[in-house]
Amino acid sequence: MGGAFWALLKRDMLLAFRRRADWLNPLVFFVIVVTLFPLGIGPDPGLLRDIAPGVLWVAALLATLLALDGLFRSDFDDGSLEQLLLSPQPLSVLVLAKVLAHWLVTGLPLLLLSPLLAVVMQLQVVAIPVLLVSLLVGTLTLSLVGAIGAALTVGLQRGGVLLALLVLPLFIPVLIFGSSSVIAAASGFAVDAQLYLLGALFLLALVLAPPAIAAALRISTE
């Protein structure tokens, strides 16, 4: 079981390495969306500082959503998904490997770039560690939850918009606790509560999402 998990993770990482557009596009999107705000609103540091947590979080959320559409698409198109479904290994474990690989190539670069964009948005330096932790836990949760929607829409010709409509409402709790933790940190308040709640959402998604993704994939390949 572990062997299949690592083999699939390795295969997907190798594929992402050879097809850079898959992970570069969401990253460039994230950077551009965030930099549009200082350009559109004007370089008022106070105003930018106030909206920085929300802007960074919404941009990260949309970039994650943008990347999600391709999660199962190529596997569906070339028939690899059928082989995945027919594997003797538990499908929940295999989809977890796919989601993890997807997060490593789309979520992690986002996370690493966010401190730089936080500086662009004039966010207080004390809030940057909290931003990193909340984005780490938050984007993992978003990938897991969003993968359910990606699995449900993979069989559709134009599933992109439907995917957004399906999963954006489910992203709301993560967005609320994620951005409020950064706001609290920037204002000098304690952030334990928000981060614990984010952690709880992540654990919930980690347990419940894989069987749901597996079931959705079985429906989509019929």
Next chain:
Amino acid sequence: MLLAQDLAVFRGEHCVFAGLGFELRSGEVLQLHGDNGSGKTTLLRALCTLLPLEQGTISWRGSALPGARAQYFSEMIYSGHSEAIKSDLSPRENLIAGAALRGSDSIDIDAIIERVGLSDKAELSCRSLSAGQRRRVTLARLLTSHTALWVLDEPLTSLDVHGRALVEALIVEHAKQGGSVIYTTHQPLSLDGCDVRSLKIGL
């Protein structure tokens, strides 16, 4: 080994086939006949549990699916219309990933690649292979796991004369080792020394 009883599959309101049954024993080869659109692929996909059955049961070694799914999946391999090959990976990388997915290790990938005649292409990206060569990669995948049942959908697609002989040799060899094969094709295969039965689908 494989027992199908009274199978019926619907696509929406449309009945693809109904009342279909057969038994496949160890060492037997079953060829599915039928015109285009008669439901050969549908039957194969239903046998792989990729499509839901409207009625009927499929049993593997005496126990009914989907209860026995884990054991069934470890003993069967499906090779469908879509090749399930990653164009950005080489044949070797594809086969290694495929074998790991099936949980089989300690296999001689080099020998298998040589067997299907891709030795000099093993490290190239699959994007640069021809359709027939890609089909050979799917044949190689059959050999990477020691499964009892092969389910092959049009294995001859885009293969040349040598490729065709290779498919015939692989099926005969597999049947002689006690394995079973279900396949569809529009071109007759000459399987000498094999117990070949055929099943006609459609009216």
